[in-house]
Amino acid sequence: MIYKLCLGDFQENCYVVANEKNECVIIDAGEEFEKIINFVNKKNLNIKGIILTHAHFDHCASCKQFQDLGVKVYVHKLDADKLSTNKNLSHLFGKTFQNLDADFKFDEGKIIIGNFIFNVIHTPGHSKGSVVLVYKNNVFLGDTIFKNGVGRTDFYDGSAQELINSINKLKPYLNGNYNLFFGH
Ligand SMILES: [Zn+2]
Numbered sequence: 698m699i700y701k702l703c704l705g706d707f708q709e710n711c712y713v714v715a716n717e718k719n720e721c722v723i724i725d726a727g728e729e730f731e732k733i734i735n736f737v738n739k740k741n742l743n744i745k746g747i748i749l750t751h752a753h754f755d756h757c758a759s760c761k762q763f764q765d766l767g768v769k770v771y772v773h774k775l776d777a778d779k780l781s782t783n784k785n786l787s788h789l790f791g792k793t794f795q796n797l798d799a800d801f802k803f804d805e806g807k808i809i810i811g812n813f814i815f816n817v818i819h820t821p822g823h824s825k826g827s828v829v830l831v832y833k834n835n836v837f838l839g840d841t842i843f844k845n846g847v848g849r850t851d852f853y854d855g856s857a858q859e860l861i862n863s864i865n866k867l868k869p870y871l872n873g874n875y876n877l878f879f880g881h
């Protein structure tokens with residue numbers, strides 16, 4: 698089961714990916730920690746980890762609170778520094794942010810958390826460490842691609858050319874055989 702929670706001022710889509718053993722991985726634990734934890738508790742799910750599509754604050758604002766509960770946080774190595782600096786853009790939008798250090802800094806390849814296997818596709822453009830996560834036939838696009846457009850590339854480590862290359866890299870997943878889950 699995949700559940701969607703829409704969080705915070707930026708209507709960020711947080712996804713809770715659950716298996717039949719009542720375990721779950723959270724993708725992009727954004728604002729509104731209480732809303733996420735209440736949902737997970739209501740469903741009686743055991744959180745095995747949090748994976749970030751990238752580390753802008755609207756996708757990771759709750760991570761420190763989850764980490765304090767013992768949940769491990771996974772982020773691409775090129776976005777890891779955003780978790781403890783202004784680079785997560787929280788200051789730009791007047792948000793307070795609880796800094797943290799990621800537990801795991803990944804690269805392109807596989808992330809294995811218990812029975813969950815995610816394939817990581819590195820898709821820089823919106824940010825240097827943006828990734829798309831593939832779980833079975835489900836694709837989590839973060840802010841790389843939206844339903845009607847693409848993510849901004851005008852932040853400090855964005856690049857329109859890199860985004861074009863990344864979208865080309867994603868073409869095999871955009872052919873209708875996959876379920877697409879957008880970051881907003
Ligand atoms: Zn973003």
Ligand SMILES: [Zn+2]
Nearest residue numbers: 753755840880
């Ligand atoms: Zn976003």
